[in-house]
Amino acid sequence: MGLLALGTALDWPEAKKQAHLVRSWGIKQLLEIWNKAKGKERDAMLWGDEVEYLVVTYSKDDPKVLLSLRQADILKALENDTALSKAGCAPPLPDGSNSHTSQPPPVFHPEFGRFMLEATPGKPWGIEFKELLEVEPNMRLRRCIAKAHMLSNEYPITLTTFPRLGSPGVFTDPYYPVSGPKLRSQFVPDEIANPHIRFPTLAANIRSRRGRKVQVNVPVFKDEKTPWPWKDPTVNYDLHNWPEDDDVRNGAAPENFIHMDAMAFGMGSCCLQITFQAKNLTEGRQMYDQLSPLGPILLALTAATPVYKGFLADTDVRWNQISKAVDDRTPEELGEKPLVNDRWRIPKSRYASNSTYISEDPRLRPEYLDPDLVIDESIKQQLLDGGMDDRLATHFAHLFIRDPIVIFSEDLKELDLSKTDHFENIQSTNWQHMRFKPPPADNSIGWRVEFRPMEIQITDFENAAFAVFIVLITRVILSFDLNFYIPIKKVDENMETAHARDAVLTRKFYFRRNLFPTARPSRSGSSTPVASRPPTPTGPVEDEYRLMSVNEIINGTAYAKATSSSPPSSSSSSSSSPPLKRRKTSSSEVEDNEEEDEEFPGLIPLVESYLDSVNVDVATRCQLATYLDLIRKRASGELWTAARWIRHFVARHPEYKRDSVVGEGITRDLVAAVVRIGECEVNGRGFRGVCGAGEGEDGEEGVEGVERLLGGFR
């Protein structure tokens, strides 16, 4: 979350009064940087990843695992340690060398949850292919350094969510009682959030602006013995500490949904983000648009979030829960009451898939845009008057329909145009699946684009694979001048589709049929410069895209055809990992149709032809192949998503009663398995041999089903 200034944070009624000022100063700061940076050219093609961790307590002979709330102490220890590359924390690179010389020590950041950490590389990665091989060892180095600054029973793990966050009983170390003044949650204490004033204020002001607590309801997974209709047994209808305790009496907790009521249930989730620097503004806008339709596909492919508050959910990803956990819209904005005090009905939360495209690419047909996009017309006019073009002005005028949530009174004394703090206040609380990042006030770096939908994966191998995949896709987009445009509303629909259990195997996504400007590039990878593009065809937009499975999108139709006849069989006997049947209940589910015969090349084959067209040495190519292989097999179903692996783990656990309840014992063993997988990864002894099911060679138990998650690469 970047550096956090200290100051006096305004409560909502006061902040609301200053919202207009902050927006107007924010726009002035944006125009200042726009005028400074719009002509920037030849910035280097840099990129960087962000990995988020949960910190848990775990030890072999402790029957309980907890969230450790020692974030501040751990960060302090990391900050004060100058010799970060402690012995044992620098695993050799794949080529056998042990040099991390291109990288300064990694950087650790606080996050919303007091049980979270974020780590980034010490400096962004460059354009060299060899650097792609440094990513995975660097991620392991970060994890190792983090662990080295924790207590012996604390571990940084990369599950997206802690399965029993908000469950009755003790789930944090130390324990705090629930129902504090900031969150007013009946499930989590205020101490769950980072204590820096920004975070509790963010949570409290979102609640206050909404006029009630956030309502994070996720459908519960109906298993054989799940009582039905299901009533969340952890909801307390008899609390009378805060006015907000009425929420559940007013219907906040519907039947068949796991009910959660605080920002921590969303912002306490971990993700994997990738930021790219473009060579100039035009390229940045192109990258933003072209990566946008890939968001939901990568969300489905990285699915890792099947458990909330001690129950199996009927969805596989975190996205909508975060969206609801920070949804500050008022009843008027939500359309529940007539518009009287507020300015607009707003269709989406401030955490949502992005709502518009920003490039001036002639291939962007007006039909792809949302005709109902809500924007602040006066802000748009200011931006136009300041010299910004219509399309980008529209984007920012859309972001600026939101109020700033956290305002420090010290920042309101005078407008400082050598800063971007007011602009960033609005920008950084618009959590969309893509973010367009202007250069900082000093204009020291270029225009950047952030890809934000991916779920964090259990191992650094997987996290590196997905990071590298997105990097390669971006290079393919630029070098082949690919066109992924579909109507932005279809991207929204795809985002919903990505939530379904096993969406990667059972659903179809809207995707563009022809990615190429003219003829397809040959294997030698000739690219089409923008200037030589043929005029854009203008047939019906609906003919430009169709429904495809993730397998077809990632691997191509030929590969999908050859692999989809044998969907992966579940070795579980439980109905919580049912065999993947082809039901037909909605238009987005996999079904046979006449379009199935239409050829689509697939993203991985495109990456491969790109790699064929550039000079990559054999060792690098081999390592990249292991990453592409993981993704290929996840898309085809040969390997499982983390979500599916966790469901399988729960279903096979002796304490699981087929009633959707993920109890303390199951949670403890799941975390133990994740820690064990991490040990196997660091020791490099192979996930299959040592960590596979059955007893490993070191006498330790293996991990159930790990080979279905990771394959036999290591």
Ligand code: ADP
């Ligand atoms: P935020 O939390 O706002 O997304 P972070 O400071 O955590 O931003 O960094 C995001 C990523 O961007 C990090 O991996 C960092 O290394 C990377 N990064 C920093 N500078 C650049 C740059 N000029 N170009 C591309 N990536 C960069």
Ligand code: MG
């Ligand atoms: Mg983060």
Ligand code: MG
């Ligand atoms: Mg960050």
Ligand code: MG
């Ligand atoms: Mg951030």
Ligand code: MG
């Ligand atoms: Mg980020």
Ligand code: MG
């Ligand atoms: Mg799944």
